Amino acid sequence: MPCHFPATPVRPPCLQCGFPTRATEGHDVNKRRKNGLYGEPSAELSALMRTGWADTEQRDLRPIEQAPYTARRRAALSARFPGERIVVPSGNLKIRSNDAHYPFRPFSGYVHLTGNQARGCALVLEPRVDGGHDAYCYQLPRDDRDSNEFWTGDTSEFWMGRRHSLAEAEQLLGLPCRDVRGAAGELAAATAVPTRIVRGHDAVLEAALPTDEERDAELEEALGDLRLVKDEWEIGQMRLAVDSTVRGFTDCVSELSRAVATSERWIEGTFFRRARLEGNDVGYGSICAAGNHATIMHWTHNDGPVRPGELLLLDAGVETRTLYTADVTRTLPVSGTFTPVQRKVYDAVHEAQEAGIAAVKPGAHYRDFHEAAQRHLAERLVEWGFIDGPADRAYELGLQRRFSIAGTGHMLGLDVHDCAAARNDGYVDAVLEPGMVLTVEPGLYFQADDLSVPEEYRGIGVRIEDDILVTADGCENLSAGLPRSADDVESWMRDIAG
Numbered sequence: 001m002p003c004h005f006p007a008t009p010v011r012p013p014c015l016q017c018g019f020p021t022r023a024t025e026g027h028d029v030n031k032r033r034k035n036g037l038y039g040e041p042s043a044e045l046s047a048l049m050r051t052g053w054a055d056t057e058q059r060d061l062r063p064i065e066q067a068p069y070t071a072r073r074r075a076a077l078s079a080r081f082p083g084e085r086i087v088v089p090s091g092n093l094k095i096r097s098n099d100a101h102y103p104f105r106p107f108s109g110y111v112h113l114t115g116n117q118a119r120g121c122a123l124v125l126e127p128r129v130d131g132g133h134d135a136y137c138y139q140l141p142r143d144d145r146d147s148n149e150f151w152t153g154d155t156s157e158f159w160m161g162r163r164h165s166l167a168e169a170e171q172l173l174g175l176p177c178r179d180v181r182g183a184a185g186e187l188a189a190a191t192a193v194p195t196r197i198v199r200g201h202d203a204v205l206e207a208a209l210p211t212d213e214e215r216d217a218e219l220e221e222a223l224g225d226l227r228l229v230k231d232e233w234e235i236g237q238m239r240l241a242v243d244s245t246v247r248g249f250t251d252c253v254s255e256l257s258r259a260v261a262t263s264e265r266w267i268e269g270t271f272f273r274r275a276r277l278e279g280n281d282v283g284y285g286s287i288c289a290a291g292n293h294a295t296i297m298h299w300t301h302n303d304g305p306v307r308p309g310e311l312l313l314l315d316a317g318v319e320t321r322t323l324y325t326a327d328v329t330r331t332l333p334v335s336g337t338f339t340p341v342q343r344k345v346y347d348a349v350h351e352a353q354e355a356g357i358a359a360v361k362p363g364a365h366y367r368d369f370h371e372a373a374q375r376h377l378a379e380r381l382v383e384w385g386f387i388d389g390p391a392d393r394a395y396e397l398g399l400q401r402r403f404s405i406a407g408t409g410h411m412l413g414l415d416v417h418d419c420a421a422a423r424n425d426g427y428v429d430a431v432l433e434p435g436m437v438l439t440v441e442p443g444l445y446f447q448a449d450d451l452s453v454p455e456e457y458r459g460i461g462v463r464i465e466d467d468i469l470v471t472a473d474g475c476e477n478l479s480a481g482l483p484r485s486a487d488d489v490e491s492w493m494r495d496i497a498g
Helices: 031-036 043-049 067-080 106-116 166-173 180-189 202-206 215-226 232-254 256-261 263-279 291-293 342-357 365-383 391-397 486-497
Strands: 087-089 095-097 121-129 132-137 176-178 195-197 287-290 313-314 328-333 437-440 443-445 461-463 466-471 476-479
Touching: 067 106, 067 121, 067 132, 067 166, 067 215, 087 106, 087 215, 087 466, 087 476, 095 486, 106 121, 106 215, 106 263, 121 180, 121 287, 121 328, 132 166, 132 263, 166 176, 176 180, 176 328, 180 202, 195 215, 195 313, 232 263, 232 313, 232 328, 232 466, 232 486, 256 263, 263 287, 263 313, 287 291, 291 313, 313 461, 328 342, 342 437, 342 443, 342 461, 342 486
Parallel strands: 087 195, 132 176
Antiparallel strands: 087 121, 121 132, 287 313, 313 328, 437 466, 443 461, 466 476
């Protein structure tokens, strides 16, 4: 990574950036933060840096394709909080270590209402006297080329890439845009306006706006509620995410032999390549779990061996460039063929998933698909003698949870666990509606040290997960492009292997 702390031209040069440094200090980060630059650049260098730049302003930009939809979402939020100011920040850079940042990913509630992915922004809904709200967006403007800051600042455009000007952002978002550097003062000055802010994303704005924590939590709930039912544009993005994910899974199967020769890391890297090629990123840390690692729900170390004769549980999703993510799991026999006991477990999970998917339809309760899948797993576990029956009693007592551990699904969208802050009566206690997108993902996990099951089951973990759209007359499996039955999985893998 290039160093971005220039110094006066009388000191030894940094080997990375070429700017001279104080020999006794080098690039000590604490001193950099305390003292800023190692002296000021010469007047000649400053003058040179401020001249000779072309005008790159784009004056004929078209609005982003989701702009009409974001306007409707803002109108829905406005109706929920009449007479109140609403502030929704995008978030800021976060330190990974020392002076290196994590890649920036904006707050999903902000993206949903604006379509914008820039850091350091805030959407404001300002209440009008006659009702409704005026919406505008605070953003970081282009750097001023008449200031040294544009090339010396560690998060300046010169170092991190060009930003949209406020005028450009207005064209793209269909929103008036203001300089975010004045946001805290301007918002704090209007003390008579009751205000809510989404907390945890912008400490400066939070400090400037002494709001009520409980009322702020209600705002975050409302943003979750707004995302429960996807509009047609969002459903299109979900299809793109799933289709890329299907191709990513195919990539991984085609490179299984390389994973056997290396480790789970090869699978992780293979899927990531597809995610970056066709989308923004992976939507969450990929789970590439071979052998006993498949029994660990959130195995993301992905550094273990991949061995023939064992299973590979691959749970991964592509995040589109508009930040909608898929979430799909397949459990694959590394050698291409299930052993009899692996198939027995796999078939039980597949049957449970079939029962769960059949329960997804408009008018059904959200919990119905979970109950249908879990009841089936309880029946199989009683049949195998792993838990005491009868099956109805075992289910009511939750005995199957020893081997199924997690719930059977969740909402999906801008976040892999989308709408997490939504109210229970709109989510887990709700009735399904067309436009909702959720996962159905039952599993059975027999830990390697579990003495309550026969030895041949120990270390086997199976999960099958698909992304399901609730439709007007039932549901659609968006990830049906990947095989699910044991026979179809084996046939698919043979075809890829050639």
